[in-house]
Ligand SMILES: Cc1cc2nc3c(=O)[nH]c(=O)nc-3n(C[C@H](O)[C@H](O)[C@H](O)COP(=O)(O)OP(=O)(O)OC[C@H]3O[C@@H](n4cnc5c(N)ncnc54)[C@H](O)[C@@H]3O)c2cc1C
Ligand code: SF4
Ligand code: SF4
């Protein structure tokens with residue numbers, strides 16, 4: 001016979017005002033197997049827990065039911081107390097008589113509340129009787145991390161993890177790490193040179209003994225679960241043998257062919273066909289753009305191989321597939337900018353002197369195509385009037401995206417300053433809808449652009465941009481003065497919306513993480529779990545999650561790293577044992593569960609005879625991957641799967657207690 | 660109404676008003692605190708904050724054709740309320756000075772009713788004439 005104890009909590013007046021807890025306790029005494037019952041003011045208090053421990057020991061209880069608040073609140077508390085008293089913690093069950101009873105019943109005579117509490121507690125007692133002691137599960141853990149994306153967010157995450165002594169693999173799809181930050185000139189709000197603060201981190205990362213840097217590579221496949229991911233990485237053929245290349249650049253210099261430079265943004269800016277994206281690239285190893293190299297197209301040229309001293313050029317190099325096992329993944333794949341051609345009224349693509357914000361960064365950058373001089377693309381003249389247009393595509397639910405891109409207010413103010421610093425007699429205008437400059441020293445920064453650098457801000461949108469006598473005419477509104485305005489400008493700069501990376505959704509599907517309607521990756525909780533995904537062991541950093549600036553991306557990189565480090569600081573993973581379990585005698589290998597499981601936790605397992613040959617197949621649950629959701633239990637037609645701690649037998653027992 | 664902006668947002672007149680008043684319109688962020696507290700704004704065709712706005716975008720004609728400068732009673736309420744320390748009363752005075760120097764008066768003395776002239780205190784008349792006529 002069972003020896004069950006029942007504790008009914010009054011929760012001050014939270015429960016006691018609509019439930020007669022003493023009566024519930026007395027009623028429970030009548031149930032066979034129940035040897036002790038009591039009601040108490042606050043079961044979760046230290047005194048309440050002590051009482052529980054004392055009673056468990058004195059009455060040699062083998063199971064207890066606490067009728068109290070939701071198990072989400074104090075199940076852990078009471079199970080810990082049981083464990084301390086020498087009872088298996090999973091032999092403690094909670095009857096929720098607060099959220100599911102006292103709070104929703106207003107009958108002050110306590111009749112309904114008492115009746116329902118009695119039922120709920122009785123059901124839980126019957127469920128407990130069929131309950132088996134369970135043990136937490138320990139799963140081994142690979143203490144190596146994968147970071148996907150080598151922008152500032154990914155670099156920061158990888159450095160932090162490596163610094164704490166764990167190995168990191170960083171996969172970057174471009175030939176160099178650095179991301180967008182490498183393209184920027186100076187950065188708000190301090191106006192320090194972007195490359196100058198970024199490149200030391202890039203170099204530090206590439207030299208770190210704990211870091212394996214895989215550039216020109218992409219993650220193709222991810223299997224497994226927290227602590228034990230298996231990833232397949234495709235390392236694209238660079239056509240250059242990395243170990244031999246000294247980075248002398250002789251090949252680049254002698255290569256006679258050119259293609260459009262992705263790094264310099266604007267069409268028409270060329271790079272060689274064998275190239276590094278920018279001079280400070282890390283690693284400083286060129287790649288051959290096979291789509292444009294005549295050696296690959298029609299077996300002509302081959303000059304680079306001839307001029308390369310250390311014989312590092314290898315035209316026959318193949319893509320390499322690398323398999324790695326890691327315990328945690330940080331996704332830091334960054335953002336793209338909305339293509340501006342779709343906004344006809346701004347004339348992008350039609351008018352040469354209408355450029356994007358990122359192009360303006362390159363113009364203002366000392367390493368950019370003009371060596372840092374502000375010259376307009378059409379005729380190379382220094383523009384004397386420049387119009388900056390904010391919210392191009394942002395906050396435009398009809399034709400763009402409804403969200404705010406968060407950084408353009410700040411970088412447009414920065415652009416007006418950069419422009420004024422370089423063209424002293426120039427005049428900058430900014431069309432804006434609101435100025436969003438929340439952040440430490442951010443609003444002061446925007447005011448400086450206006451008050452000290454003389455930028456004129458016009459509150460309103462632009463209706464059209466067109467050319468007239470070598471000028472770019474911008475027509476728009478200034479709602480502050482209630483007028484239409486027309487500005488005769490020399491150049492127009494568009495602050496285009498930040499959008500998710502191309503291919504972001506496909507990568508999410510590969511990783512098994514979720515994304516929002518736009519394609520930004522979802523955090524597990526917008527306030528309390530900002531860098532976790534809903535898939536255990538996969539974390540987020542930077543703009544792949546939503547628009548943010550460099551300080552926020554770095555903070556997130558470090559936050560994601562700290563999650564990884566705290567995971568790795570344990571010996572192994574401890575999991576709750578509330579998991580699915582297959583009765584292999586009953587399973588007939590129909591694989592319904594295999595296809596139903598959202599976490600790919602069901603494995604197909606061969607049962608072998610004495611001679612080693614396969615006799616039949618059965619489903620098996622991977623305890624690392626199973627989240628205890630119960631989908632397989634519902635899917636299984638043979639009733640071969642059960643959820644430990646919530647078995648069918650337990651649930652039927654609870655229902656029977658009611659009827 | 661449409662405003663054309665050429666190479667510079669400011670014309671000579673705006674420069675002049677800035678110099679006479681000693682005020683920097685670019686400090687204003689159009690919060691509206693001045694207009695909110697101005698005892699005369701209800702009677703102005705351009706409320707005080709818009710006077711500053713038109714200076715920011717160099718709209719001389721609109722400024723000079725407005726009667727706001729004549730309606731302003733120089734009470735300094737706007738200045739005391741402005742979080743950025745813009746003294747609109749000085750800007751109004753500068754606008755009046757510029758207009759008066761161009762030979763345009765705020766009132767026509769000949770048109771004033773004799774009753775008013777004879778009943779108003781001497782001091783008020785002197786002050787009013789100094790402010791409103793050249
Ligand atoms: C015009 C402009 C000016 C700006 N100025 C400033 C400024 O002054 N100050 C400021 O704080 N912020 C500024 N920003 C914002 C800044 O660019 C971002 O906050 C920052 O670069 C975000 O870094 P990230 O690492 O999240 O993303 P990214 O820089 O986009 O890096 C992502 C990296 O991941 C790689 N990647 C993508 N997909 C994959 C994949 N599937 N596999 C492997 N690798 C992949 C990419 O190649 C890239 O290297 C500006 C932005 C713009 C557009
Ligand atoms: S940051 Fe500013 S410019 Fe950019 S979308 Fe938001 S409000 Fe518009
Ligand atoms: S659904 Fe049931 S019977 Fe089918 S494979 Fe899975 S466990 Fe076996």
Ligand code: SF4
Pocket residue numbers: 693696697698699700707730731732733734735736737738747748751
């Ligand atoms: S000084 Fe003129 S503008 Fe300023 S509050 Fe007084 S009346 Fe209004």
Ligand code: SF4
Pocket residue numbers: 686687688689690691692693694707708711737740741742743744745747
């Ligand atoms: S109170 Fe000052 S800052 Fe505000 S609108 Fe008036 S002048 Fe501008």
